[in-house]
Amino acid sequence: xxxxxxxxxxxxxxxxHNQGGVRLPVFDAVNFSVAAGEALxxxxxxxxxxxxxxxxxxxxxxxxxxxxxxxxxxxxIDIVAAVPRTVLDIRRRTLGFVxxxxxxIPRVSxxxxxxxxxxxxxxxxxxxxxxxxxxxxxxxxxxRLWNLAPATFSGGEQQRVNIARSFVDPSPIMLIDEPTAxxxxxxxxxxxELIAEARQNGAAIVGIFHDEAVRxxxxxxxxxxxxxxxxx
Amino acid sequence: MNAxxxxxxxxxxxxxxxxxxxxxxxRMIRRALLKAVAIPGYQVPFGSREMPLARGWGTGxxxxxxxxxxxxxxxxxxxxxxxxxxxxxxxRRFFERTAxxxxxxxxGEATIIQTRHRIPEAPLxxxxxxxxxxxxxxxxxxxxxxxxxxxKMHAWAEYGLMQVKLYENIARFGEVTTTYDYPVMVNGRYxxxxxxxxxxxxxxxxxxxxxxxxxxGREKRIYALPPxxxxxxxxxxxxxxxIQSWSQPCGLxxxxxxxxxxxxxxxxGGRMFVCSDSxxxxxxxxxxxxxxxxxxxxxxxxxxxxxx
Amino acid sequence: xxxxxxPPDAALDPAPLLSIARVSRFYGERIGCADVSFELWPGxxxxxxxxSGSGKSTLLRCLAGIDRPDAGEVLFRGSGQPLDIYSVAEQxxxxxxxxxWGIVHQNPRDGLRMDVSAGGNVGERLMDRGDRHYGQxxxxxxxxxxxxxxxxxxxxxxxxxFSGGMQQRLQIARVLVSEPKxxxxxxxxxxxxxxxxxxxxxxxxxxVRDLGLAAIIVTHDLAVARLxxxxxxxxxxxxxxxxxxxxxxxxxPHHAYTQLLTSAVLSV
Numbered sequence: 101x102x103x104x105x106x107x108x109x110x111x112x113x114x115x116x117h118n119q120g121g122v123r124l125p126v127f128d129a130v131n132f133s134v135a136a137g138e139a140l141x142x143x144x145x146x147x148x149x150x151x152x153x154x155x156x157x158x159x160x161x162x163x164x165x166x167x168x169x170x171x172x173x174x175x176x177i178d179i180v181a182a183v184p185r186t187v188l189d190i191r192r193r194t195l196g197f198v199x200x201x202x203x204x205i206p207r208v209s210x211x212x213x214x215x216x217x218x219x220x221x222x223x224x225x226x227x228x229x230x231x232x233x234x235x236x237x238x239x240x241x242x243x244r245l246w247n248l249a250p251a252t253f254s255g256g257e258q259q260r261v262n263i264a265r266s267f268v269d270p271s272p273i274m275l276i277d278e279p280t281a282x283x284x285x286x287x288x289x290x291x292x293e294l295i296a297e298a299r300q301n302g303a304a305i306v307g308i309f310h311d312e313a314v315r316x317x318x319x320x321x322x323x324x325x326x327x328x329x330x331x332x
Numbered sequence: 333m334n335a336x337x338x339x340x341x342x343x344x345x346x347x348x349x350x351x352x353x354x355x356x357x358x359r360m361i362r363r364a365l366l367k368a369v370a371i372p373g374y375q376v377p378f379g380s381r382e383m384p385l386a387r388g389w390g391t392g393x394x395x396x397x398x399x400x401x402x403x404x405x406x407x408x409x410x411x412x413x414x415x416x417x418x419x420x421x422x423x424r425r426f427f428e429r430t431a432x433x434x435x436x437x438x439x440g441e442a443t444i445i446q447t448r449h450r451i452p453e454a455p456l457x458x459x460x461x462x463x464x465x466x467x468x469x470x471x472x473x474x475x476x477x478x479x480x481x482x483x484k485m486h487a488w489a490e491y492g493l494m495q496v497k498l499y500e501n502i503a504r505f506g507e508v509t510t511t512y513d514y515p516v517m518v519n520g521r522y523x524x525x526x527x528x529x530x531x532x533x534x535x536x537x538x539x540x541x542x543x544x545x546x547x548x549g550r551e552k553r554i555y556a557l558p559p560x561x562x563x564x565x566x567x568x569x570x571x572x573x574x575i576q577s578w579s580q581p582c583g584l585x586x587x588x589x590x591x592x593x594x595x596x597x598x599x600x601g602g603r604m605f606v607c608s609d610s611x612x613x614x615x616x617x618x619x620x621x622x623x624x625x626x627x628x629x630x631x632x633x634x635x636x637x638x639x640x
Numbered sequence: 641x642x643x644x645x646x647p648p649d650a651a652l653d654p655a656p657l658l659s660i661a662r663v664s665r666f667y668g669e670r671i672g673c674a675d676v677s678f679e680l681w682p683g684x685x686x687x688x689x690x691x692s693g694s695g696k697s698t699l700l701r702c703l704a705g706i707d708r709p710d711a712g713e714v715l716f717r718g719s720g721q722p723l724d725i726y727s728v729a730e731q732x733x734x735x736x737x738x739x740x741w742g743i744v745h746q747n748p749r750d751g752l753r754m755d756v757s758a759g760g761n762v763g764e765r766l767m768d769r770g771d772r773h774y775g776q777x778x779x780x781x782x783x784x785x786x787x788x789x790x791x792x793x794x795x796x797x798x799x800x801x802f803s804g805g806m807q808q809r810l811q812i813a814r815v816l817v818s819e820p821k822x823x824x825x826x827x828x829x830x831x832x833x834x835x836x837x838x839x840x841x842x843x844x845x846x847x848v849r850d851l852g853l854a855a856i857i858v859t860h861d862l863a864v865a866r867l868x869x870x871x872x873x874x875x876x877x878x879x880x881x882x883x884x885x886x887x888x889x890x891x892x893p894h895h896a897y898t899q900l901l902t903s904a905v906l907s908v
Contacts, residue, residue, distance in 0.1 A: 117896030118903065159885065161892040184871045184885045185681050205845070205867065206838040488731040492738075492768030496753075499767065500760050502774055503796050568774040 101135035102171060104273050104304035105157060110166030112152055126152050127328035130166070136272070139295065139305035139318050144325035150308045153325060154275050157306060158197045159187045170195060170273065192220060196271030200278045202262035204251045210236065211246045214264045221269060235264040239290055255282040263291055270298035276307035280314050292317045351398040351431040357381055361399035361554070365545060368556035373518030374486070375469050380552040390423060391549030393446050393465035400461065400545070401427065401444060406434045408442035413450035413591065413608035420448075437611045449512070451533040453590045453612040456542035458559065464527040466548035469555065471515045471525040491523050494566060502571055511576065517564045524555060526563075532575045532591045537563040582607045583625035584635060585616035597632060604629065655717055657682050657822055657854050663702050663712035671878035672698035676712070678873065678883065682821065685848055685855045687869035687886060689862060689901065695878035696858045697826055703856060704824045705737045716740065718821065738768050742815030746827035748807035751814070752799045758785060758810055759795040765818040784813040788843060805836035809843065816847065823848075825857045829864055841867050862902065866890060874898045 110130040116122045126149040134140050142150040155161040157168060159179045169176040172194040179187060179195075191197075205213075214232040219225065236246055239260040250258050259282045266274070276295065280288045288311070295318050299305050309315040349355070357379070364378040383391040401407065407427050411420040415437040423446060427433040436442050439454040446463040456462065472482045475493050485491070494515055501508045508514075514531035518524045526534060527546060537544060537557060544557040557563060567573040581588040583595075583604035590612060592605040604625045607613035617626070629635050656679035665672040673695035680686055688696040701707040703714055708726050715722040718740045725733050737743075745751035752761055762781035763771075771777050782792050788809035790802075799807050808828060815823060828844065829837040845868055848855055859865055865872055865886060872890070873883040874897065882895040893899045 114892075115894070117899050155891065160887050162884070162888055162894070185684060187885055188870055205842065207842045484730070484734070488734065490734070490738075490768065492764055492766075492770075495767035495772070496756060496760050496764050499763055499774065499777065500756055503757055503759055503778075567772075569772050570775050 101137050103133050103176075104136050104171045105132075105134040105306065106169040106176065107132050107157070108167045108169070110153075110156060110163045110168060112149070112156060112161065113164045127325060130328045132323055134273075134304045134306055136302045136304050137299055137320075139299050139307065139320045141315050141319035141322050142306065142308050142325055143315075143322050148325040148329065150325050151277055154197075154277050154306065154308060158195060158275050159191070160197075194272050196266055196274045198263060198266040198274065198276040198279050200259075200281060201255075202250060202258040202265075204249070204258065206251065207249050209247045210241065210250050210253075210261045210264075213250070213261055214268050217265060218269045223269075231268055232264070235268045236261070238294075239264050239287060256284065256287070259283060260287060263294070267294040267298065270294075270301065270303050272302070273304045274298055274306075276305065276309075278308055278310050280309065280311055288314060348430045351401050351427070352383075353381065353395065353398045357395075358399045361395055364554045365396065365399065365556060368545070368554050369543070369558045371522075372557055372561045373522030373524040373555060375553040375555045377552055378554050380549045383549065384426070385422075387550040388467060389419060390446075390448060390465040392547030392551075392554070393448070393463050393549075394423060394426070394547075395549060396463045396545050396547035396554065397427065397444060397446050398431070400463075401431050401433055403432055405431075405443045406436050406441055407431075408436050408439060408445045408452075408611075409447070410445065410450055410452065410609075410611075411448045413452075413593075414610040416610060438615075439611060447529075449528050449530075450591070450608060451529055451536045453587075453607070453609040454615075456536070456540055458541040460542040462540075462542055462544040464529075464544065464546045466525065466527040466546045466553070467550070468513075469525055469546065469548040469551050469553040471513075471523050486522060489521065491517075494523055495568075498566060498568065498571075502568070508567070508571065508573075514573075515566050517566060518557060519562050520564075523566070524563075530576065530591055531565065531573075534563070534565045534573070535575065539563075578605060580605055582613060582616075582623050584623040584629060585613045585621045585626075586623040587613070587616055587621070595634075597629070597634065655722070656680060657684075657717055658703070658856075659713075659715040659717075659722065660703065661713050661715070663699065663709045663714060665698055665702055665707060665709045671695070673702065673875070673878045676880055678880075680822075680854055680856065682854055683852045684871065685853075685857065685869045687865035687872045688856065688858045688875060689860060689865050689872060690875035691860060691901075694875040696875050698878075699875070700824055700826055700856065700858045704741065704743050705733050706743075716822075738765060739818050740820055741822040741824065742818070742820045744808070744811050744815055744823060744825040744828050746830045748799065748804070748811050751811040752807060754800050755798060757796045757798055758790060758802070761799065761810060761814045762817050764814065769818065780817060781813075784817045785810075787816075787847070788813040789839075803836075804832050805840055808832065808840055812844070812847070816851070816853075819851075821854060823853055823855045825855060825859075827859055827861075828857065829859070829861065837864075844868055862890060874901065 107130055111128045112126040114124040142153060144150055152161055156163050163180055167178045168180050170179050170190055172190045177190065179190060211232055214235060215228045218228040218231055241257060241260050250261050263279055280291050292314055295305060307318060309318060360379055364376045368376045381395060383394055385391055409420045409424040411417040424435050428435055439452040444461045444463060448465045470482055472485055472494060475497055476482050498508050512530045513525055513528045514534055516524050516526050516534060526537060539560050541559050543559055546555045565573040578592050582590060582592055584606050587607055590607045590609060593608045594603055595606050596603050658680040661677050663676045664674045676699055688699060690696045702709040705725050713724045714726060716725050725736065759778060759781045762784050763777040766777050766780060782795060785792060785795060790806060790809060799810055829840055841864060857868055869886045872886045874881050874889060876897045882889055882898045889898060890902055893902050
């Protein structure tokens with residue numbers, strides 16, 4: 101299978117300049133690869149740096165050293181060294197991030213939030229709308245909410261909009277951070293299905309799942325972050 | 333040649349230099365005029381002098397006239413179209429005394445016509461010079477208060493703002509309500525203030541065979557339209573420039589193609605419309621044209637009834 | 641929400657729209673901004689953040705053609721060859737400022753003609769470029785007023801009768817009507833109520849995206865930067881201390897000053 105992510109010697113240390121320059125080492129010498137069709141679940145105790153690693157893969161945190169090669173449009177690009185516009189292009193076309201919370205933008209309806217990424221990839225408005233509606237329905241979001249801005253939605257409703265946006269047109273690489281935390285059992289199962297479908301369609305998945313059941317349903321492989329904790 | 337009293341050796345009054353201004357000043361003004369003629373519509377700065385007249389009463393026009401007038405010239409001075417108002421009479425007398433000039437009220441006879449607020453109705457001809465008194469030479473001034481900025485706007489023909497002013501007029505009143513000092517584009521290059529003549533007179537400037545000179549004494553600017561220069565009133569494609577028109581002809585001479593002033597004839601609401609160009613009106617009456625109210629006006633001693 | 645379909649290679653334009661090299665401006669002994677270099681690509685939105693006096697507005701004025709930098713160059717690539725906006729004739733620079741880019745000022749009074757109607761304000765750039773059909777100018781102005789959510793019946797009102805948020809939206813319409821490639825914004829939401837800010841921000845976000853505009857936004861509000869910008873530049877005492885992707889800089893700040901800035905706000 102195609103290698104989609106190749107992590108090479110990645111280390112991360114936070115330096116807090118305004119707190120006496122204290123240095124917080126997170127991990128060191130992280131090496132792994134993820135292929136298309138794989139679902140790698142990050143394991144390790146809370147605070148081990150799972151979220152930090154996921155954010156580094158997304159180009160959101162900058163590693164202290166190391167390289168992360170992302171296969172983007174048939175080429176491996178080091179996202180650590182890439183210029184901002186390349187990172188943005190990688191995110192737009194290759195790299196999706198499913199966060200724990202929806203970042204609510206005032207005045208944008210749930211349907212538009214979900215439709216947006218599909219439109220950005222060039223689908224016709226009619227098709228995009230149909231797909232967005234289908235996805236919202238699948239996640240059991242009441243139809244009366246579709247045309248409202250999610251600012252007033254409950255946490256679970258907001259999270260379903262967030263997941264719908266991420267899975268309406270899954271990216272070749274999906275980075276998933278605790279997507280099911282605020283969901284009930286029914287919707288949790290839908291999310292597991294969505295992840296499985298994306299993976300079967302060739303997506304490379306890297307995720308963090310708090311829920312043991314979800315974790316075992318999703319994972320094809322585990323990676324324990326604690327192994328990379330600095331000796332210090 | 334009729335010798336002028338002020339030039340008499342035994343005259344007790346002070347002997348002025350010919351046409352009042354000293355020769356250096358005339359030279360300076362003529363240079364400014366030459367430059368102005370060379371760049372139609374461009375405002376040329378000049379060293380405006382103190383004149384025996386308050387600034388704002390035509391000092392620019394007087395200086396231009398004084399710089400170009402010669403003993404062979406015949407001068408006509410009009411104010412709002414009339415030859416007989418105070419300002420016109422004073423300026424005419426000024427040149428009679430200082431320039432030994434022949435004066436006239438007949439447009440056709442004049443070689444120089446100094447004017448405030450009108451262009452005569454009779455067509456001008458080659459060889460004639462119009463001298464306009466200009467209170468505010470800068471057409472952009474009300475829109476842009478900074479001189480440094482308006483000069484740049486002229487230099488690079490950035491005239492969008494002028495158009496905005498017309499836009500505002502149409503948006504608010506349905507038409508361009510500017511009725512005098514209506515801005516014009518000269519020779520396709522400079523936007524120019526035609527001085528406070530009614531927009532009725534704007535078309536007369538276009539391709540006129542006469543030389544037209546503009547003097548702003550207080551603002552120290554001179555500009556010019558050489559003969560046969562294109563002068564286009566600014567407008568929009570779908571709101572073309574139009575001159576004023578009246579529902580009735582001149583009450584005195586019956587002219588239907590001249591600029592009319594409203595004259596109140598009594599305190600009971602009586603009024604009449606008459607030619608603003610007094611000489612034009614008289615000429616027509618001498619030629620036998622009669623307006624509907626000529627009899628009434630003569631009875632009120634507003635005009636003398638002229639026997640043809 | 642209006643539809644925007646960006647071509648797949650939108651981010652991969654062959655050349656930057658703006659190339660800034662070592663731009664510095666001094667006020668006597670005091671540094672306005674020093675040695676700033678970066679490139680801005682078509683469609684990119686760059687935020688410049690920092691406290692008052694950090695030099696961000698000075699830099700913006702240098703980039704926008706208002707103040708000539710004491711050193712460095714500002715290359716703008718409209719169509720064809722890039723040109724140094726301070727070595728072209730002033731006439732050309734003024735033309736570019738009226739057509740190729742626009743400035744949205746913090747104070748609407750600096751960007752609007754307060755005694756000209758809303759329609760006239762929007763139409764000015766069209767008349768600047770030579771449009772002379774009243775009906776068409778009006779039609780386009782009306783269209784742009786609608787796009788910035790100003791009711792058509794307010795078209796002939798003067799901006800002084802508008803609320804602060806409307807004035808700001810009018811300023812945006814006035815700039816965007818000439819379809820510039822680049823917009824500079826100096827604290828576009830400064831001085832507005834929070835609720836009004838949100839509306840304006842959303843409007844800006846949609847317009848920037850739908851028109852594929854490149855923008856440089858000066859702000860001290862990190863939430864504004866988060867919402868609107870792709871990239872961020874952090875300035876302190878006239879120097880750029882950190883730059884990168886907006887979410888990188890805000891979520892994983894490296895410089896002491898950036899850490900101070902991001903920790904000083906509750907949640908962005």
